Amino acid sequence: MAAAFVATAIPVWLSEEDLSCIICQELLDCATTLPCGHSFCLRCLQDTWVSQQAGVDGCPWACPLCREGPAAKPKLHKNTLLQDLVDKYRRAAQELEAGPEPAPPPGSPRRPPPPQVTVQKSTTEVVQELTELVGQLIDVVNRLEMERPGLSSGQPHGGSQPSASPSDEYNSYGSPKPVTSSASLWKIREILHNLEEIQDRLQGIDICKEASGEQIQVPSSSLCSPPDQRCPVPREASQLALWAISPTFDLKSISCNLEVSNSWRRVTVSRYQQPYPWSCERFLISQVLCSQALSSGKKYWEVDTRNCNHWAVGVASWHMKRDQVLGRTKDSWCIEWKGPGQFSAWAMMKKTDLPLGRPEVVGVWLDLELMKLAFYSVADQRKVLYDCEVSASAPLHPAFWLYGLSPGNYLEIKQVRS
The missing domain is CATH 2.60.120.920 (SPRY domain)
Known part of the structure; x- marks a missing residue:
């Protein structure tokens, strides 16, 4: 007697690299798999074979990756299963990038856009406010770290990295492992270390601004001259x-x-x-x-x-x-x-x-x-x-x-x- 079977969703961790063509380095388009097992875009593979002319060891249809080629030119067919997987990945990536957009209730009037309020502040004021907020966050994380049991025997924050970093919670294939209390501890310390780096960078913006006398916006990565501990990227030859x-x-x-x-x-x-x-x-x-x-x-x-x-x-x-x-x-x-x-x-x-x-x-x-x-x-x-x-x-x-x-x-x- 056949046992009852309940379908379950199995999570799969994929990256764009797993579904990309090695020739154009984009997601596969009309995925084609050679006898050696390597897959490429159909157009990329055809163009490659044309440009190779004599090919490898006299074989004009050698695989661009492993360089193996059959005695006779293989017939190229679309790998429908692989291409379907690529299309699903592309749709999922687009939906993730767009983000959820809640739909209004049926019949409800459309809301006018909220009025835009322009607040003008000097760069110095913005940096000072951000520095104060980061300082408050550091105090909160410090208190949280001290409240956790057994922290007094751990390594101090900002010191050498642990043997198992938080990123090690995932294996090379992306499969999740149970998060231990030790991993959570290191995560707290990593957050604290990152906050302190942000605080140092914000203070560095003030230093660089005073040295140059120019109006400076707060960028994602500060580029100042000359190089020092606060402005690490030099610009002068x-x-x-x-x-x-x-x-x-x-x-x-x-x-x-x-x-x-x-x-x-x-x-x-x-x-x-x-x-x-x-x-x-x-x-x-x-x-x-x-x-x-x-x-x-x-x-x-x-x-x-x-x-x-x-x-x-x-x-x-x-x-x-x-x-x-x-x-x-x-x-x-x-x-x-x-x-x-x-x-x-x-x-x-x-x-x-x-x-x-x-x-x-x-x-x-x-x-x-x-x-x-x-x-x-x-x-x-x-x-x-x-x-x-x-x-x-x-x-x-x-x-x-x-x-x-x-x-x-x-x-x-x-x-x-x-």
């Missing part, structure tokens, strides 16, 4: 050159689609697959790290991008997964150029569109004391393109991605002039 380094590309991590020059500072998309020995540390796509492991102090380097049509420049942990794309992991950050109107930054697996034009030379500033990362357009008087915070439990390496289907394209690490 002379300041950046003080911490210049000249990284070199690492052959243990480089993809077989790339090759390096004798100076170890130019990486080029190869026309043929390079005979590098197999290594689990080697990227499967056209990416490479530098050998230098950066774990302390302030560092700055510049990358010439003029001879590469599609690229990404940033930093990553050595433990970054070798089948993942730069910026799409929690331990990698970058800015990325994919063509006009497709300039963006990636941090904590989130994309931020950048409105500026393509930078010919990118400057990268990494402050490992304050865990700050900034990108500059060197030709435009080192104009700040994007800045963010980084969080890593391991040293960071300069990291690069080059579009693997454009042979001859290259990136070059420049010697910084003071």
Whole structure:
């Protein structure tokens, strides 16, 4: 006798990266799966095969990711199950972004929009009020921390990080684990630490304003000059050159689609697959790290991008997964150029569109004391393109991605002039 079955909703944790095409790096469109198991947009795959011409080892229909290809050209069919999943993910993401909008009762008159009230306050008044509010929040969190049992034996807030951070409440596949009292404790301390950082930043705005004598708005990330503990992102060329380094590309991590020059500072998309020995540390796509492991102090380097049509420049942990794309992991950050109107930054697996034009030379500033990362357009008087915070439990390496289907394209690490 068949047992009664009750359907239950099973939560599934997916990211855009899981359902994206490795070629265009967007959500799959007419998903097509090759015999090797890798999936791509139908149009992207067809265009790739046309541009490859001779292909890999004489096979014009090789997989762009694993480079395997059958003896005969495979028939391409839409993977309806995968595409249905992509469409559902896209709709869910759009609904989440739009947010819930309560519907008015039937027959009720439409409410007029509330009148807009303009309150004019000086920047100093706003900063002072915010500082007072943050101070009150710090007092509340401090009292909450002291009221919890067994806190006196814990580590003080603002100190070294615990062995298991709050983010460890989720495993690598996103499956939730039970939240323990210890995890809640560290969450309280993390909130307290973040509040203190906000308080320091607000106080820093006043300091920078007094030093410059200019009217300053409260931005999401303050950019002041010169660099110090409160204004961590420098803007002057002379300041950046003080911490210049000249990284070199690492052959243990480089993809077989790339090759390096004798100076170890130019990486080029190869026309043929390079005979590098197999290594689990080697990227499967056209990416490479530098050998230098950066774990302390302030560092700055510049990358010439003029001879590469599609690229990404940033930093990553050595433990970054070798089948993942730069910026799409929690331990990698970058800015990325994919063509006009497709300039963006990636941090904590989130994309931020950048409105500026393509930078010919990118400057990268990494402050490992304050865990700050900034990108500059060197030709435009080192104009700040994007800045963010980084969080890593391991040293960071300069990291690069080059579009693997454009042979001859290259990136070059420049010697910084003071």
